[in-house]
Amino acid sequence: MHRRLLPLAALLLATPLSAQDAPAPELSLEQRMLLRCSATFAMVAHGQETGNAEALQYPPLAESGREFFVQASARVMDETGLSIEELTVVLQREAQDLVDKQQVEAMMPVCLPLLPQSGL
Template sequence: MFTRFLAPLALVAVTPAVMAQEAAPAPQLTVEQSATLRCAAAFAIVSHGQDNGNEAALAYPALGERGREFFVRAGARLMDELGLDREGIQALVTAEAQRLWEEDAISDVMPACLLLLDASGV
């Protein structure tokens, strides 16, 4: 369903720096950090789909501004908590987006992610 618009996102996000970062061991995430990362990736995927007129993505509330703000705040918070740089966070988000795409799990995670978005105050 969402693979049509995730593939370009995943390909663009994989850079030599990210590939090198992927070789490093992944940090141990808390449940809250995992949920935040998952939702940031899901919002990026859905927002990209909405920007491109994907019907499945358009079934969700508009995520342009709110989704981007959540993504930025989540990335900054995870950088601080995990001691990672931008490339490290990019690698984590790319890997999570890839996992969501491969498992076709966007529709499974979006209800909880939308609740998390509302709770975040963004």
């Protein structure tokens, strides 16, 4: 299961938002926060890879952010029964919302304590 989730971070950044007309699944606040932080970590990690100065001010997220992404995605899929395709749509929506509202930087202090060393 985890190996199938790893490409989602790249897909999240590389694919335009799809299936916008699909109804949003019901997620708990905790599940939505896990996915929102996953999207945040994916975008900041991408920024770090490309040398973005704002992204580089945070701890390296290539490994810890990816691990969080995988664990959070698997947990939400297990708890909700979402397919990978449905999860991808939700993650894309979260990422788009973060970009539209310019909230990536504001999310980092909220999300950083959730990294794997503190557990999910």
